[in-house]
Amino acid sequence: MKRAVIFFLVLLASCNAPSAKEEKRTYKIGYMICNSEQETLHRFKPLTAYLSKKLDVPFEASAIDTVDFTRQVDTLDFTHTNSLLYVIMNRNHGVEILAAEKAGSNGARAKGLIITLKKSGIRGVSNLKGKSMVFGPMLGPTSYMSQLDILLRNGIDPEKDLTYSIPPGSYKHEKVIYGVLFGKYDAGAAPLMDFERMVSDGRIDRNEFEVVAEGELIPYCNVAVTQKVDDGFAKRFKQALLDIKKDDTVEVDGEVVKVLERAMVDGYTDVQDKDFDAVREMAKRTNMPPYQRF
Amino acid sequence: MDWLDRLSLWAIVILIISSFAVIVGHVGEARPDRYMRQSAAATDYVVANGERDSMLKLARQLMEGVNLDKAEPLARELLQKYPYDGQSHMVMGDVLMRKQEPVKAVSEYREAIDINPDFLDKKTPLFQGKKIKTAVAEALAEIDRKISLAPDDGSLKRERKMIYYLQRRIAGSCG
Numbered sequence: 170m171k172r173a174v175i176f177f178l179v180l181l182a183s184c185n186a187p188s189a190k191e192e193k194r195t196y197k198i199g200y201m202i203c204n205s206e207q208e209t210l211h212r213f214k215p216l217t218a219y220l221s222k223k224l225d226v227p228f229e230a231s232a233i234d235t236v237d238f239t240r241q242v243d244t245l246d247f248t249h250t251n252s253l254l255y256v257i258m259n260r261n262h263g264v265e266i267l268a269a270e271k272a273g274s275n276g277a278r279a280k281g282l283i284i285t286l287k288k289s290g291i292r293g294v295s296n297l298k299g300k301s302m303v304f305g306p307m308l309g310p311t312s313y314m315s316q317l318d319i320l321l322r323n324g325i326d327p328e329k330d331l332t333y334s335i336p337p338g339s340y341k342h343e344k345v346i347y348g349v350l351f352g353k354y355d356a357g358a359a360p361l362m363d364f365e366r367m368v369s370d371g372r373i374d375r376n377e378f379e380v381v382a383e384g385e386l387i388p389y390c391n392v393a394v395t396q397k398v399d400d401g402f403a404k405r406f407k408q409a410l411l412d413i414k415k416d417d418t419v420e421v422d423g424e425v426v427k428v429l430e431r432a433m434v435d436g437y438t439d440v441q442d443k444d445f446d447a448v449r450e451m452a453k454r455t456n457m458p459p460y461q462r463f
Numbered sequence: 464m465d466w467l468d469r470l471s472l473w474a475i476v477i478l479i480i481s482s483f484a485v486i487v488g489h490v491g492e493a494r495p496d497r498y499m500r501q502s503a504a505a506t507d508y509v510v511a512n513g514e515r516d517s518m519l520k521l522a523r524q525l526m527e528g529v530n531l532d533k534a535e536p537l538a539r540e541l542l543q544k545y546p547y548d549g550q551s552h553m554v555m556g557d558v559l560m561r562k563q564e565p566v567k568a569v570s571e572y573r574e575a576i577d578i579n580p581d582f583l584d585k586k587t588p589l590f591q592g593k594k595i596k597t598a599v600a601e602a603l604a605e606i607d608r609k610i611s612l613a614p615d616d617g618s619l620k621r622e623r624k625m626i627y628y629l630q631r632r633i634a635g636s637c638g
Contacts, residue, residue, distance in 0.1 A: 263595075
């Protein structure tokens with residue numbers, strides 16, 4: 170019995186040997202490009218610098234295009250992505266969730282809208298048949314997948330029943346909303362958060378738009394860890410994120426900035442992997458990765 | 464128990480504690496050396512297997528580009544050319560996961576791990592344990608669903624045993 174206990178302790182110790190612990194190296198955080206590379210780095214360089222200072226470990230920020238993320242994930246230590254990319258990387262690359270980002274009226278949750286202009290007379294999803302619709306990026310859970318789910322549930326197949334397109338280049342969410350506003354398209358797929366932000370900035374008038382459908386609430390952007398990072402270090406990283414306060418500052422390029430304000434978030438909160446099951450089910454219904462069938 | 468017995472007892476206790484301390488200390492010291500030897504061996508292997516590495520890289524790129532029509536034949540070719548290389552089985556498993564065939568994928572992951580246990584050792588750069596754990600959970604759910612539809616199917620029982628085997632390997636691994 171005693172031998173067994175000692176053997177077990179030795180085994181346990183070998184798993185926790187110093188080399189398996191935190192290494193002194195530069196850790197790489199991959200940030201999904203939301204609008205443009207420049208905007209992404211502008212938002213998240215202070216957060217990266219703050220984490221370096223807080224954890225006494227050098228971090229490097231890397232802005233990565235949505236479609237390139239899964240190609241590069243194995244070279245990263247931490248990821249900042251939307252909920253669909255997390256679900257893909259969790260299944261195909263062993264990435265694990267750490268924290269969810271809070272922003273906008275729904276906190277750590279987000280939803281997609283289908284918007285039209287009030288003057289168009291389109292009041293419901295069933296009126297969209299035969300109309301033109303503009304979507305956001307394909308891997309956007311609240312700018313593409315959520316709206317596709319609504320359409321399919323209402324018997325509308327975008328391939329057959331709509332003329333649809335996706336704007337090229339950066340700032341796709343804004344292009345979708347402006348595309349509807351200026352009458353280029355009958356309807357648009359926009360994330361609630363971007364719609365609210367443009368209303369509060371005074372760039373669009375809420376009263377000119379009709380929200381014809383709302384998707385279900387799903388987790389917003391999140392921070393996750395790749396499978397090769399030490400679990401203890403990942404826990405410390407998570408705690409550092411959860412502890413960031415509204416007034417926390419850091420010096421970047423000679424300027425002292427508020428970390429959360431610059432990142433355009435209200436804070437970070439705990440989240441579990443099962444919270445993403447709604448995204449998984451939506452991906453299955455809409456035949457999206459990682460559950461795509463050919 | 465006289466003084467000599469007590470002395471022996473203390474000697475045994477001290478011996479056990481110091482042995483334990485020495486083992487733990489040396490486990491840590493031994494790692495960098497092991498890494499150097501591993502990376503040196505890996506470097507030699509890369510030179511000797513340039514073609515294999517190019518094929519692996521291409522197969523992964525095709526997979527991430529959702530081009531499974533080309534990724535799958537390439538993975539099969541890798542298996543044919545390098546059947547005793549764990550990476551060949553790992554890539555095949557990845558292709559099968561993307562084809563929504565978790566049970567077959569887990570079978571390939573099992574082969575990969577049997578050939579090279581480093582895939583379950585977090586202290587090595589090859590670690591894939593968390594990805595495999597997700598695949599195992601999906602495969603188990605799939606097998607249970609199939610068993611509920613055909614309880615007498617012997618092949619399903621064998622597949623479930625294989626999945627449980629992998630689950631035990633993951634549970635006993637460092638990571």
